Every structure is written in C-alpha cells, then in structure tokens.
Amino acid sequence: xxxxxxxxxxxxxxxxxxxxxxxxxxxxxxxxxxxxxxxxxxxxxxxxxxxxxxxxxxxxxxxxxxxxxxxxxxxxxxxxxxxxxxxxxxxxxxxxxxxxxxxxxxxxxxxxxxxxxxxxxxxxxxxxxxxxxxxxxxxxxxx
Numbered sequence: 549x550x551x552x553x554x555x556x557x558x559x560x561x562x563x564x565x566x567x568x569x570x571x572x573x574x575x576x577x578x579x580x581x582x583x584x585x586x587x588x589x590x591x592x593x594x595x596x597x598x599x600x601x602x603x604x605x606x607x608x609x610x611x612x613x614x615x616x617x618x619x620x621x622x623x624x625x626x627x628x629x630x631x632x633x634x635x636x637x638x639x640x641x642x643x644x645x646x647x648x649x650x651x652x653x654x655x656x657x658x659x660x661x662x663x664x665x666x667x668x669x670x671x672x673x674x675x676x677x678x679x680x681x682x683x684x685x686x687x688x689x690x691x
Contacts, residue, residue: 592688644688
C-alpha cells in the first residue's frame with residue numbers, strides 16, 4: 549500500500565468550470581444576423597408609362613450611396629417564394645415601401661422587332677430587409 553492516499557476528485561471538471569466562468573460575456577451573446585452582400589435599395593415608380601416592353605418605368609434609389617439609378621428592371625429570382633409574395637403584396641417595387649439588398653448589373657437585350665443589342669440596368673435583389681426608411685417615399689418623389 550502506498551503512503552499517499554489516492555485523490556478522490558479529479559481536477560479536470562474544476563478546471564473546465566473555471567474556464568467557462570472566466571469566458572468573456574461577449575462570447576456568450578448570439579452573433580448578429582449577417583446580411584447578404586450588396587447595397588440597400590428602395591424601388592420607385594418614376595411615372596413613365598409605356599406601350600410596350602422594355603419600359604424604364606421604375607428607378608432604384610441606393611440608400612447607401614444616396615444615388616438614383618434610372619430605368620431599372622428588377623430580378624427577384626434569388627428571393628424565397630415568401631419574399632417574392634411580400635414584394636408583390638406590399639407593392640414593394642413601386643412605392644418605396646420596402647428596402648431590399650441587391651446589386652445593379654447591366655444585362656443585354658434586343659428589342660422585339662430586332663435591331664442592335666442594347667443593355668439595361670437590372671437590380672438583382674438578394675434579400676428583403678424590411679420597411680423602407682420614413683424618408684424613402686420622399687426620396688422616390690424627388691427626381
């Protein structure tokens with residue numbers, strides 16, 4: 549038999565408890581939601597009416613750059629069906645009611661009756677982030 553008694557408790561659980569208690573409080577908070585990459589936009593009806601497509605009747609106001617992009621088409625294909633339904637129900641692409649995240653890209657097109665290929669700006673919407681800021685409607689009206 550040994551002269552020294554065998555310890556009855558293991559120091560590992562006590563060490564683990566001490567490390568957990570010493571962790572910074574920020575490490576215990578849930579992470580902030582991550583927004584998809586892109587700029588924040590509000591879509592506006594610019595008042596232009598057309599007889600046939602393509603019709604540049606809508607503009608996009610870039611809330612981050614505070615700049616208006618004229619004659620924009622919209623591509624909502626990256627959105628979930630629920631987000632597309634919300635855009636339609638709230639008329640989010642006409643009245644500056646919803647803020648979206650997306651990016652502008654130039655896409656080629658040809659007029660139906662032929663002619664040279666052209667391009668137009670398209671706002672590719674990656675996410676609906678919620679109601680537009682209060683001043684968005686005024687920004688849409690300011691041309």
